[in-house]
Amino acid sequence: MHISNTGGLKENLTAVRERIRRAAEDAGRDAAGIRLLAVGKRQPLALLRIAFDLGQRDFGENQLQEALDKMAQWDESGVIWHFVGSIQSNKTRQIAERFDWVHSVDRIKIARRLSEQRPDHLEALNVCIQVNVSGESSKSGIDAALLNELAERIVALPRLKLRGLMAIPAPSEDYARQRQGFARLCRSYETLCEQGYELDTLSMGMSADLEAAVAEGSTLLRIGSAIFGARPD
Numbered sequence: 001m002h003i004s005n006t007g008g009l010k011e012n013l014t015a016v017r018e019r020i021r022r023a024a025e026d027a028g029r030d031a032a033g034i035r036l037l038a039v040g041k042r043q044p045l046a047l048l049r050i051a052f053d054l055g056q057r058d059f060g061e062n063q064l065q066e067a068l069d070k071m072a073q074w075d076e077s078g079v080i081w082h083f084v085g086s087i088q089s090n091k092t093r094q095i096a097e098r099f100d101w102v103h104s105v106d107r108i109k110i111a112r113r114l115s116e117q118r119p120d121h122l123e124a125l126n127v128c129i130q131v132n133v134s135g136e137s138s139k140s141g142i143d144a145a146l147l148n149e150l151a152e153r154i155v156a157l158p159r160l161k162l163r164g165l166m167a168i169p170a171p172s173e174d175y176a177r178q179r180q181g182f183a184r185l186c187r188s189y190e191t192l193c194e195q196g197y198e199l200d201t202l203s204m205g206m207s208a209d210l211e212a213a214v215a216e217g218s219t220l221l222r223i224g225s226a227i228f229g230a231r232p233d
């Protein structure tokens with residue numbers, strides 16, 4: 001297999017960690033409170049292994065079959081697997097069985113199935129609710145107005161642990177606009193916290209907008225191309 005940017009991965013990871021450090025500093029935050037999820041979708045397993053050897057532990061995938069293929073070839077118990085893609089209800093069983101986290105729960109039917117199908121010998125599945133912070137321009141995520149009801153129903157499910165919220169705002173090159181979407185998610189998060197929900201995860205920020213996400217309080221960045229390079233088609 002020809003892997004063009006293997007040599008760059010170490011530099012990429014270092015550069016991403018440095019971006020996080022600087023963004024945190026600018027925001028008066030401690031970078032230690034920001035978790036880095038390496039999104040390896042469509043990237044060869046060899047690159048994920050290199051990232052692991054460089055100390056990366058959290059890995060994200062958005063396609064179930066691709067993730068299962070990687071898991072089958074990489075029996076590494078130190079990896080923490082995060083599912084970040086859209087979820088079809090006929091795929092919930094394998095997600096419940098194989099992943100540690102799911103960031104993209106946006107309806108009760110999916111949450112209920114994940115809870116029912118989470119094996120007893122595993123800890124409760126960590127979940128984030130995906131919120132639509134961009135209105136018409138986004139198809140995924142629940143409307144913020146419906147968030148309360150979904151959160152209430154999810155915390156009642158025995159085999160899920162609600163950790164927080166996730167969003168993928170409509171892409172923008174404008175820093176102020178990037179911050180707007182993240183600020184909206186942060187407000188929803190704070191509202192839930194004020195109501196007594198014990199949350200610790202604000203999953204927001206990708207390669208192109210991590211600085212804006214950190215400025216608005218992100219605790220978990222989902223980074224793909226800035227770590228692994230451009231995705232092969």
Ligand SMILES: *Cc1c(COP(=O)(O)O)cnc(C)c1O
Pocket residue numbers: 039041062084085168206207208222223224225226
């Ligand atoms: C692909 C993906 C990412 C990472 O995107 P980059 O722009 O490559 O950093 C983050 N979150 C989700 C849900 C994704 O699908």
